[in-house]
Amino acid sequence: MTTQTSPSGSDPVPNRIHARPVPRPGRLVAAVAVLVLAAMAANALITNENFRWDVVWLYLRDIVVIRGVMWTLVLTFGSMAIAVVLAVALAMMRRSDNPVMRSVSWAWIWFFRGTPIYTQLIFWGLLAVLYPRLSLGIPFGPEFFSFRTDEVLTAFWLALFGLAFNESAYLAEIVRAGLTSVDPGQTEAAKALGMKDGKIMRRVILPQAMRVIVPPTGNETISMLKTTSLVVAVPLTFELTYATSAIGNRTFLPIPLLVIAALWYLLITSILMVGQHYLEQYYGRGFGTSTRRRGRGKGPAGGKQAAIAAAGTVQDDVNKDVTP
Amino acid sequence: MSAPTDAAAVPAASTDMVSVRAVHKVFGHGHDAVHVLKGVDLDVPRGSVTVILGPSGSGKSTLLRCINELEEITGGSVVVGGDLMGYRKDDKGVLHRLHPKVVAKQRSRIGMVFQRFHLFPHMTAVENIMEAPVQVRGLTKKAARQRALELIERVGLSDRTDHYPAQLSGGQQQRVAIARALAMDPELMLFDEPTSALDPELVGEVLSVMQDLARSGMTMIVVTHEIGFAREVADHVVFMDDGVIVESGPPRRVLDDPREQRTKDFLAHVL
Numbered sequence: 001m002t003t004q005t006s007p008s009g010s011d012p013v014p015n016r017i018h019a020r021p022v023p024r025p026g027r028l029v030a031a032v033a034v035l036v037l038a039a040m041a042a043n044a045l046i047t048n049e050n051f052r053w054d055v056v057w058l059y060l061r062d063i064v065v066i067r068g069v070m071w072t073l074v075l076t077f078g079s080m081a082i083a084v085v086l087a088v089a090l091a092m093m094r095r096s097d098n099p100v101m102r103s104v105s106w107a108w109i110w111f112f113r114g115t116p117i118y119t120q121l122i123f124w125g126l127l128a129v130l131y132p133r134l135s136l137g138i139p140f141g142p143e144f145f146s147f148r149t150d151e152v153l154t155a156f157w158l159a160l161f162g163l164a165f166n167e168s169a170y171l172a173e174i175v176r177a178g179l180t181s182v183d184p185g186q187t188e189a190a191k192a193l194g195m196k197d198g199k200i201m202r203r204v205i206l207p208q209a210m211r212v213i214v215p216p217t218g219n220e221t222i223s224m225l226k227t228t229s230l231v232v233a234v235p236l237t238f239e240l241t242y243a244t245s246a247i248g249n250r251t252f253l254p255i256p257l258l259v260i261a262a263l264w265y266l267l268i269t270s271i272l273m274v275g276q277h278y279l280e281q282y283y284g285r286g287f288g289t290s291t292r293r294r295g296r297g298k299g300p301a302g303g304k305q306a307a308i309a310a311a312g313t314v315q316d317d318v319n320k321d322v323t324p
Numbered sequence: 325m326s327a328p329t330d331a332a333a334v335p336a337a338s339t340d341m342v343s344v345r346a347v348h349k350v351f352g353h354g355h356d357a358v359h360v361l362k363g364v365d366l367d368v369p370r371g372s373v374t375v376i377l378g379p380s381g382s383g384k385s386t387l388l389r390c391i392n393e394l395e396e397i398t399g400g401s402v403v404v405g406g407d408l409m410g411y412r413k414d415d416k417g418v419l420h421r422l423h424p425k426v427v428a429k430q431r432s433r434i435g436m437v438f439q440r441f442h443l444f445p446h447m448t449a450v451e452n453i454m455e456a457p458v459q460v461r462g463l464t465k466k467a468a469r470q471r472a473l474e475l476i477e478r479v480g481l482s483d484r485t486d487h488y489p490a491q492l493s494g495g496q497q498q499r500v501a502i503a504r505a506l507a508m509d510p511e512l513m514l515f516d517e518p519t520s521a522l523d524p525e526l527v528g529e530v531l532s533v534m535q536d537l538a539r540s541g542m543t544m545i546v547v548t549h550e551i552g553f554a555r556e557v558a559d560h561v562v563f564m565d566d567g568v569i570v571e572s573g574p575p576r577r578v579l580d581d582p583r584e585q586r587t588k589d590f591l592a593h594v595l
Contacts, residue, residue, distance in 0.1 A: 183442075185438065185440060185442040186442060186444065188394055188438070188442065189436075189438060189442035189443075189444070189501075190444075191394060191428070191431065192392060192394065192431060192434070192435075192436035192438075192505075193431075193432065193455070193456035193460065193504070193505070193508060194428045194429060194431045194432025194433075194456060194460045194508065195428065195456065195459055195460055196424065196425060196428050197424065199459050199460075203455065203459060204444055207446045208445065208446060304446050304488070306490075307445055307446065307488030307489065307490045307491070308445045308446050308490075309490075310445075310488075310490030310491075311443075311445030311488075311489055311490045313445050
């Protein structure tokens with residue numbers, strides 16, 4: 001123990017172990033088997049004439065298809081925007097002291113989560129049959145104005161709100177989970193300083209709850225992209241799935257057109273996934289990413305999220321419901 | 325210190341900063357009801373330091389939280405700075421619950437320091453201190469920052485101004501929390517076991533800030549297990565057990581010559 005110099009010179013561990021690894025032949029066999037299966041699948045896709053890849057390439061950039069993509073994006077982001085506003089309101093109502101608010105919020109979430117979205121969309125499509133005229137007035141009293149349902153609430157609006165109402169129920173639970181994940185001590189400290197409830201929510205609770213709320217909301221957006229294909233139930237007929245299958249039926253080539261729809265959904269989902277990845281990194285969730293991110297030190301905003309994460313006033317592992 | 329037995333009916337407009345009268349606190353209802361405070365009387369003169377001692381579960385933290393309305397009392401009255409907390413009494417003597425806005429205003433005159441600090445993790449040290457003056461008092465950010473920097477210097481953390489709470493030690497966080505409470509210029513400071521969550525070597529820095537504060541003439545009520553602090557800094561020591569005040573008086577009398585057996589037992593365990 002008198003000298004630090006090791007016999008091998010630069011290596012600080014003089015007795016470094018150079019053992020043979022445990023033989024694992026099974027790993028190699030499994031890898032080869034899976035690769036062969038993957039090659040067979042690729043072969044089946046590429047060489048099968050029935051996929052008609054020439055038709056896929058031809059219609060991939062067709063104006064009707066591109067319009068379908070646009071409508072799908074409008075429906076996705078439009079309904080998510082409406083759903084976020086509704087969800088925050090529903091989550092606040094769930095936390096309210098007022099039992100009427102609490103029960104209405106509960107019933108809304110119960111109904112829209114408890115019935116299939118497809119059924120809901122059919123129902124909204126039949127609204128004009130159920131209520132040919134809609135009017136605003138006092139219940140059992142005078143009417144202020146009225147309009148014909150099918151003239152004002154077109155298929156687009158019914159689809160947009162149908163999707164938004166359904167989504168709001170799921171998002172409300174996510175928002176609620178975010179709000180309840182914040183340490184109640186934070187509210188007490190803010191109260192003790194004399195802050196009013198609204199200020200406490202805006203300045204103290206929400207900024208911390210966003211850590212829990214934002215990443216699953218990104219997830220829901222990706223899910224919504226594909227759910228928009230169900231608006232045919234209303235029926236709304238210009239979004240991607242309907243547009244492609246209409247061409248497929250007209251040309252008697254349903255398979256290449258289905259492939260086109262799948263490729264577009266994959267492309268948009270991939271872009272959203274990149275965004276989702278950065279959102280999750282920013283909000284410091286996920287497994288084992290937080291320490292790496294803190295080390296990199298990404299400006300004041302990233303530092304703030306890291307600080308919230310490190311303070312442990314927000315639980316990350318809250319129960320969330322995921323859209324089926 | 326304990327209340328004069330019968331003159332308790334009229335809230336004193338005297339030199340008392342706090343007067344607690346016959347306060348009861350029951351948590352829950354029916355079979356689950358827990359009677360935590362069972363008729364507590366306490367007077368805290370302006371500019372004095374009162375230390376509350378007692379075993380855990382004796383109701384001392386609850387009493388503190390009742391004083392600034394974090395808990396609604398079940399019976400009795402709490403008067404701080406001459407104002408009845410949480411209620412308005414009309415001409416016929418009927419109590420009316422005050423609007424939450426008014427309660428918030430009452431609270432803003434009372435500073436509170438928590439066992440687990442409860443700093444806002446998304447704000448830096450200086451932003452934590454500025455928050456209430458800007459959001460509650462409506463101070464400009466510039467003025468609030470100026471004052472925050474003075475306070476942060478007072479607690480000896482001028483080199484930690486722009487650190488987030490997670491980047492500070494427990495002792496430093498608690499000193500920021502004290503500065504945050506002081507930023508509202510409170511008439512009264514409540515400390516709820518301010519050193520209980522700290523590593524032993526960090527307790528001293530927090531106690532010394534509190535001692536300075538006491539010397540400056542701040543009225544303070546401190547729930548703590550630090551007998552040394554009670555002996556040195558307190559004007560009054562109150563011993564609570566099972567929801568009542570068992571014994572109270574000057575620190576020497578209560579700590580060195582306790583009369584009640586329960587006090588003796590407790591001190592024998594702590595010392």
